[in-house]
Amino acid sequence: MNTEQLSHFLLNLYDAVPALGVEQFTRHAFGHLQTLLRFDSGGYVQFSAAENQQLRMTSASAFNIDAERKLRLRMEMLGYEKMHDLRELVSSDPLIQAGFRCPQTAVHGHAGDFGEKHLKDYAVATEALNTLTMVLPSSNGYPMQTLSLWRAKSSARYTSVQCRLANAVLPHIFRAFLTNRELHVGKLYGSQQHSLISGLNGQIMYVDPALSALMFRHYPDWRPPFLPERLHRLLLADFSGVIQDGTLQVRWRQEHGLLFLSLTEVRIQLPLSPAENRVAQLLSEGLSYKEIARTLGNQPATVRNQAHQVYEKLGISGKAALMRYWKTHSAAMH
Structure with missing residues (x-):
């Protein structure tokens, strides 16, 4: 890809950021990227740390896969990542570890090359035998992010040329994803913090960086990237657009098959004598x-x-x- 082609690609990408809704932009961005890197499915994930240094996928968006099934298989077969002193990432996924050691650099591999049966079983179950991944560590208040592109065929390995192309393009995909989601939350709730976007099934597609700690504190059994079960049930049973769950006030709105939530921690006032x-x-x-x-x-x-x-x-x-x-x-x- 020459400079002119790259410029055209990026203009098309950024023009779509304010114009498309969250799901439409996800399909557009991955579809646009697919013309360059020829993958079968893809995923964009944000990670946040709980108090025990365990990293959780707090939001996820997927392309050409059953996102809920893949996410649940990943949690069951690979478990959770952990972070030590913000410098060392412990993960059952060797490509996430490699990407963390070389941030903003595309890494790739075949599931069979790692010599561990559970990794190959997971790759076969999720049609991801060949993977290209880039990791952006947390910085400036934003959580750690990953973008992965999967190929189902064992023979369809990524090349060094494709990795160089990914190095030029994927940082822009990260920026575009975040901006698209922040713009659409802002349209509903202005600059108010503590906002998230999820599907009707409770799968979180975007979460404000300030919200994760609040959610972990109020829902100790929370298993992201899905809404806490109690909160999800309350939302599905409510039609007013405002609910109270303990000390959390939740304003929500359904739009284009998505749930847009704004959460605020409120003080419970005691009655005066x-x-x-x-x-x-x-x-x-x-x-x-x-x-x-x-x-x-x-x-x-x-x-x-x-x-x-x-x-x-x-x-x-x-x-x-x-x-x-x-x-x-x-x-x-x-």
Whole structure:
């Protein structure tokens, strides 16, 4: 591929980023790439680390394969990756390890070359005997990403020429995938963080980098890249577009067969006692502790303690914040 052909390829790719929906862009990007590298199926995956340093596939998009079946087989037959000190990746997949050691460089191999039966069994089961992979390690707030291209035929090995071509093109595919997903989340939720996109079956196709830790904390048994089962059930049973799951508020919307979610962690407010409610009301009117104490026949120290209880229960700090809060929420406090 010469410089002019590469420029034409990239213009076509980036023109599609804002124009196409998430699934349409996935098909377009992989189909566009297929004209260059001649593969049978492909996958784009984001990984995030849980507290135990275990890496999980937090989102995945696939081309020409049953994504749910492949992902579940991978978890069952290869297990999860682990990260040590952000420098060493431990994986049953030798190409992911090789790609991690040589980031942004295409690596390739045949499943039979690694000498391990479970790897060949997995490759046969998922029609991926020959694989070309590139890994982008986590940086600038983004999680580790991989892009893999699979060939089903044992004889269809990748060449060094194709790897050089992949080195020129795949970094742009990574950037285009992320930008496409961020644009479509932004159209629905603006710049709000903690957003994700999934299929109706719960398979996550994009997750905001800030969201993974929140999800692991609220759903200890979460097995990405699928939505937590409890959250998925709540979404399928809801038609309002807003649900509360513990301290998570979830706004969601179904569009083009996909679920677009925005998750926010909210503080559960404890009810005020009658005495605290009266103190809060008087504080909101601008009275001092001494003035409130005279009004209620209490000591200023007692009023001060009650005021601090009010601030803590409402999740606010100080009298000015209380006055703003009371102005918009006082009806609900009575």
